[in-house]
Amino acid sequence: MRQPMTSLLIIDPQYDFYDVPVNEQFTLDSEHQEKTIAPALPVPGSWNDSQRLASFIEKQQQSIHSIVVTLDSHNEYDIAHAIYWQNKSGEHPAPFTLISHQDIADGIWLPTKPELLEHVLAYTQSLEQAGKYSLIIWPTHCVMGSAGHKVVAPIQAAIQRWEQQTNTQHISISKGENPHTEHYGGCEAEYPLADDKNTQFDPQLVELVKQNDHVFISGQALSHCVASTVEQMVEKLSSEEIKKLTILIDTTSPVAGFEQQAEAFIDKMSQIGVNILTSSNL
Known part of the structure; x- marks a missing residue:
């Protein structure tokens, strides 16, 4: 009997989006120096989200067959800066x-x-x-090469342990490098540009759903990049394929002031068949 294939999609789990504790230290690999993180756009509750997601990865380690991470990747000069x-x-x-x-x-x-x-x-x-x-206009965030662009330590460590235990490499998808269009969703930019295929629709995440039996979704922020990514995915999926999706609701939070948008998104997804569960209920 075929074992169900399960994937974990983590959207933008980067330091600039996490309300990192004041005393949290970060090691810059290239410099081997420790510095205190000052997130540019911290989402309230996101550090606790990262702890719960790391715990989920540890517990489900042998059940997860692939991990895909999107990375918000900007220049200082950007249409939203x-x-x-x-x-x-x-x-x-x-x-x-x-x-x-x-x-x-x-x-x-x-x-x-x-x-x-x-x-x-x-x-x-x-x-x-x-x-x-x-x-x-967002605070300048997720600038490539900066500390804020890196994946937060709890999630990064859990992914590394998963790689070691499963002998599998996780997949990273960069988005947002073109300075002339915002790129919330992992599938395409808000305003795709004719001269840049990286801003146009990328079927990678839709194919991820088609090739798996279950896809768990987490990351930041629920109101923006998580919502946009999932909405872009479900537009291309059948009603049966949509049922493969599960948002781990206790591992993602909205940007402050955008709580209603996040609630509306969750209501809409629930109505069309996306599963909304807490990581501890699995």
Whole structure:
């Protein structure tokens, strides 16, 4: 009898999204130096989420056949970071500023590179017409090569022990490297660009579901990158395939202020057949 194939998908389990304890130390591999982490965009409750997920991986070690990790990967210069934008006085927007299509049309916020005006007008118009997340300026986060881009220690250690016990390598998927479009979901950017295939739909995660009997989902943040990734996946899955998905609800949390969006997402997924379980109930 064939053993059920099970995969674990962990979305953006990186230091910049975790409310790391103040005294938590981090070793930079390249420098062999310890430094205290100052997360750029800590999600409340996420450090405890990481402990529960690490425990889940340890307990289910022999039952998990593959682990896939998405990594939010940005440049300092990014459409969702302040330096991409300026007002008429040359000032950059504060974190959590919302920039609408009308704001750009009215000249309230403009790209620091004037030649990108046509792009950002089309970009924001597309977001608004499709009912996607509004363009928000996040604190500069998950910059490639920074400490905040790395996977948090509890989850990283659990993955490494899983690799040692199963003789299997986990898979990493990078997203967000193009500075001209936001990339919440693991399948495609908010505004796919014709000249960059890495922003266009990638069937990898959909195939992961098709090739497995069960796919557990965790990561940060529930309100944004987890929600967006799962929504992109279920659009391409049959009703029977959707039933293979289980969100480990006690290992993921919403960005502060976006709790209602997270609840609406969970309600919607539950209604279409996605399983919503706590890691301890399995």
